[in-house]
Amino acid sequence: MSAVLEVDGLSTGYGELTAVREVSLHLEAGEVVALFGPNGAGKTSLLLATVGALPRWAGSVAWEDAPAPRPLHRLVRAGLGFVPDQRSIVSSLSTRDNLLLGSGGIDGALAYFPELADHLHRPAGLLSGGQQQILTLARALAARPRALLIDELSLGLAPQVVERLLGALRRAADEEGLAVLLVEQQIRRALAIADRFYLLNHGVIVTAGEAHEDGGTALEEAYLESMGISPDGG
Ligand SMILES: Nc1ncnc2c1ncn2[C@@H]1O[C@H](COP(=O)(O)OP(=O)(O)O)[C@@H](O)[C@H]1O
Ligand SMILES: [Mg+2]
Incomplete structure (x- = not known):
């Protein structure tokens, strides 16, 4: 299967600060991919650089096997949807x-x-x-859209609304072949509808995998470890 969206070695940041360092990821038709990471990990910066709203310092973004159109409105016309955190x-x-x-x-x-x-x-x-x-x-x-990038849609919402939103994304992926990249803080709820996940910290992908192979526990441990917290509380 070929990727709708492919990010290769992408770096970006703000002035002296590198927010995203050589990140590679891909997104295929019909799959929901969760992007996890603690606050400040670089999730928003990664999405912004992917869509071309932040300058790319290094790396490339391909849309359906060709260099992604720029600026953003041309990429949107080609079939990319973007729901920013604002x-x-x-x-x-x-x-x-x-x-x-x-x-x-x-x-x-x-x-x-x-x-x-x-x-x-x-x-x-x-x-x-x-x-x-x-x-x-x-x-x-x-x-x-062919692909939809979503930044923290469910922040502060009631559980049944979160389920409703995530369920609609799963359905769009299954029925329309939509490719979804979803930044989400609620790991378990996201894993329940996702096919795969990436875990980002300090601007790099520290873990990636299949959602169904992971009941949440191993990922949560990796998440805590990436923040320098031992999962067993030690
Ligand atoms: N507009 C900005 N100017 C300067 N630094 C920023 C800006 N936005 C984010 N950062 C910094 O970039 C890093 C990544 O932030 P961000 O991409 O917002 O992370 P996340 O979305 O995972 O919380 C953080 O260190 C953050 O402080
Ligand atoms: Mg963010």
Whole structure:
């Protein structure tokens, strides 16, 4: 199978600070890949450099076996979706108008999240935090991207909303062949729907593997170790 997105030896940072050091990863059609790592590990910087929103100091990014188009809007047109960690809905606009800001329209969004139909005419700023993230993901999925990069969609949300969001991603991967790269703090919930994972710390990938081979425990131990904490509390 050939990768939708392939990152090879990517480095980036800010001034003197190297945030991502020679990271390589790949993403294939129909798979959900989780990207884990403690705060400051470089997850956001890696996504930003991958999509071309941060300068690449070294390495390359391929989109469907060719150099990834730049700038970002050309990559988006080629089929990449990106949900940044900054919430990107417009509070003063209705849910409906927020959906119309995307390229997928309203029906495509409602196909994933029919519950938004009840809120189409409300200002998005009056939706709950969970509903706002559902709106954000609905808009991204409605555009029918080939690959979707998502940065901490579920931060601070109720468990049932997190399940709803993650479940929609799994379904899009299974039914549409969407490739998902998901930054997520809730390791177990993410592993429950992911095919593979990468663990990043200090800008490098310290562990990678298959999600189903790992009930969470080994990864959590690696996670704690990567932060310099012994898993057994010692
Ligand atoms: N705009 C910025 N300017 C300077 N340093 C930054 C900036 N954004 C992030 N960093 C630094 O880059 C490193 C990686 O950050 P980030 O990619 O946000 O990690 P994560 O998303 O895993 O929490 C951290 O040391 C962070 O302090
Ligand atoms: Mg981040």
